[in-house]
Amino acid sequence: MQDTKEKYWSPYVAGFVLGLVLLATFVVMGRGLGASGAMMRTVTYVVDTVSPEHVDNNSYFAKYAGGDKNPLSNWLVFEVVGVILGGLLSGLMAGRFKWKTEHGPRITPKGRWAYAFLGGGIMGFGARLALGCTSGQALSGGATLATGSWAFMMVMFASGYVVAYFVRKQWI
Amino acid sequence: MFTPLYKFDFFGVEISFVVAVIIGIMFGFTLERAGFGDAKKLAHQFYFRDMTVLKVMFTAIIVAMIGTLLLNLVGILDMSLIYLNPTYLGPQIAGGVIMGIGFVIGGYCPGTSLVASATGKVDGFIYIAGALFGMLIFGETFPLFQDFTVSGFMGNAKLTDLLGLTPGVVAFLIILMALGMFWGAEILEKKFGAEES
Amino acid sequence: MQEITITSGRHMHHIDPHLTIWGWEIPVYLFFGGLVAGILFFSAVYFLRGKEDEMHATVRIAPLFVPLLLSLGLFALFLDLEYKLHVFRFYTAIRLESPMSWGSWTLAIIFPLSFLWALMHAEKVFPNWRYPYAWMENAMTYVKKYAKVIAWLLIYYAAILGIYTGILLSAFNARPIWNTAILGPLFLVSGLSTALAFNMILSKNKEEKHRLGRIDLIAIGIELFLIIHMFMGFLASTQIHVEAVTLFLGGPYTAPFWIFVVGIGLIIPAFIEILDSLHKVKSTLIPAFLVLFGGLMLRFIIVDAGQFSSWVY
Numbered sequence: 141m142q143d144t145k146e147k148y149w150s151p152y153v154a155g156f157v158l159g160l161v162l163l164a165t166f167v168v169m170g171r172g173l174g175a176s177g178a179m180m181r182t183v184t185y186v187v188d189t190v191s192p193e194h195v196d197n198n199s200y201f202a203k204y205a206g207g208d209k210n211p212l213s214n215w216l217v218f219e220v221v222g223v224i225l226g227g228l229l230s231g232l233m234a235g236r237f238k239w240k241t242e243h244g245p246r247i248t249p250k251g252r253w254a255y256a257f258l259g260g261g262i263m264g265f266g267a268r269l270a271l272g273c274t275s276g277q278a279l280s281g282g283a284t285l286a287t288g289s290w291a292f293m294m295v296m297f298a299s300g301y302v303v304a305y306f307v308r309k310q311w312i
Numbered sequence: 313m314f315t316p317l318y319k320f321d322f323f324g325v326e327i328s329f330v331v332a333v334i335i336g337i338m339f340g341f342t343l344e345r346a347g348f349g350d351a352k353k354l355a356h357q358f359y360f361r362d363m364t365v366l367k368v369m370f371t372a373i374i375v376a377m378i379g380t381l382l383l384n385l386v387g388i389l390d391m392s393l394i395y396l397n398p399t400y401l402g403p404q405i406a407g408g409v410i411m412g413i414g415f416v417i418g419g420y421c422p423g424t425s426l427v428a429s430a431t432g433k434v435d436g437f438i439y440i441a442g443a444l445f446g447m448l449i450f451g452e453t454f455p456l457f458q459d460f461t462v463s464g465f466m467g468n469a470k471l472t473d474l475l476g477l478t479p480g481v482v483a484f485l486i487i488l489m490a491l492g493m494f495w496g497a498e499i500l501e502k503k504f505g506a507e508e509s
Numbered sequence: 510m511q512e513i514t515i516t517s518g519r520h521m522h523h524i525d526p527h528l529t530i531w532g533w534e535i536p537v538y539l540f541f542g543g544l545v546a547g548i549l550f551f552s553a554v555y556f557l558r559g560k561e562d563e564m565h566a567t568v569r570i571a572p573l574f575v576p577l578l579l580s581l582g583l584f585a586l587f588l589d590l591e592y593k594l595h596v597f598r599f600y601t602a603i604r605l606e607s608p609m610s611w612g613s614w615t616l617a618i619i620f621p622l623s624f625l626w627a628l629m630h631a632e633k634v635f636p637n638w639r640y641p642y643a644w645m646e647n648a649m650t651y652v653k654k655y656a657k658v659i660a661w662l663l664i665y666y667a668a669i670l671g672i673y674t675g676i677l678l679s680a681f682n683a684r685p686i687w688n689t690a691i692l693g694p695l696f697l698v699s700g701l702s703t704a705l706a707f708n709m710i711l712s713k714n715k716e717e718k719h720r721l722g723r724i725d726l727i728a729i730g731i732e733l734f735l736i737i738h739m740f741m742g743f744l745a746s747t748q749i750h751v752e753a754v755t756l757f758l759g760g761p762y763t764a765p766f767w768i769f770v771v772g773i774g775l776i777i778p779a780f781i782e783i784l785d786s787l788h789k790v791k792s793t794l795i796p797a798f799l800v801l802f803g804g805l806m807l808r809f810i811i812v813d814a815g816q817f818s819s820w821v822y
Binding site for chain 1: 318333343346349355363366367370371400412413439447454458
């Protein structure tokens, strides 16, 4: 743990580089980064494959895949493909690619999996309600000074700190 | 002004997808380098042990914000063409509360879970499965709270309009706030981070 | 390979303006064909060079999968035939100018050869290998005397099979995108590359993996060269070729081709393999899986784009 930690960039350096990536995205594409939108499109794609009628009848799914629209033919979907590749390359190059489960000292990996699924589910639901996740709302919206994004960001961190006490056994 | 390049038709949709992958690679690479592929590192944010998330996010926001302002000032970037997240206060605040809960329980946010999975973290894969499931539930139950999802609509509201200040002043205030937070973060890490064995 | 009755010049459903008769079956068939050709080629080459022990997975283990892989490929092809019972007709007519004809003959030769080749090596891979009847044992002893001849035949026919998977398309010159002589070598090299990746996955020997990785780098380099060469050739050709190639340079196939074939299938695995050979990263099977994925995508996209491009708009 200690030796791998040293290989991470300083948070300020990482933040600076991340800011430049975000800036480049604004300059080249005129839009921000994101992640949860691509996940939603994946879900919609699966639903659309199983039952196209169901998608057309649900106004939320129909927005992504109504009629002949392919939900995966989208900028964010390709961006997320890149995110996975970039994470993989960085992990490989830093010797951090390893099959394992991150868990605190007081919880078993299986327990951690249950929390991961539950937390993922809550987050997935919340991200769609909030019209974006940490990348799409807080980061991209924050840099463009969108009012709602700042409100979202503040509330999310506040809520996290309140709940943290109740699940502390998972992490510390 | 000739940027954003895409909005000025320098290239089409298909090329934009190729650009998307390249930008995504840089994004994912940076997230991994920041340590965001590690759920413990992310979650320790909420116990004041490791304030990396806050430092990285605010540094990034400031760099991108100043960059866009400067490029706009020198006449390169047309800021009005950059997509602005519309404000729907109701769902955004409710979503923020829910996501804060999900973040602490799950240990990732959607973007970082992708990076975690890409470096072989099993909990990252399970988190993604959970997130996809949560989104499916959202889509299926959407008609029940359809009205709420558009509540508190304020259009393309920006902090500058809300506060009645120029972008430069708002940026300055955000930088001040961030510097204060960085300073606080360093103190908190010294205090609580030492507990980590 | 569906038989279609042509009655009038144009406005034929499924053919004009876009050919839409080939689904997933043909790309899968071409993928397995190329993979099999590559496996047999490297197995035979390293056998002849006496490297059976250093290249254990390449020479002995990989060929054991060939009969299965070839069957899967031929099954996909068979699913694509509209008149499945007419399959024998490929063999009742020998026409030298038809690649479909000599392709099927190549397969008819390579299938039994590869089966014998796999049997020969099975004895070494499985120490308890026994034939149920003595005549089989005797027959194999006889066959083994001609191992070198079989190896040479395999090299020859594997190369033909590999090229054929590309020529099959380019012989169909009604489609501008396929109308290039480069598809043959491109599919051959791609097939060799996927076979190297397949061998890397099978191999447990570090030395062998590194050697395969280095050869794969060369293969990837050649593939990139051929792809660039192919596009330059199209751009310097007739207006119709130029229009056809814009499918990949801004048209609907741009993103899938450059992202999945060139990016994920060639450049990223090459990058990781270079880092690996410089000992900058831990050896993983990731580049191998990416190469296999890229090879499959190449065939899907070329087959699909070829059907989309046409001489008349």
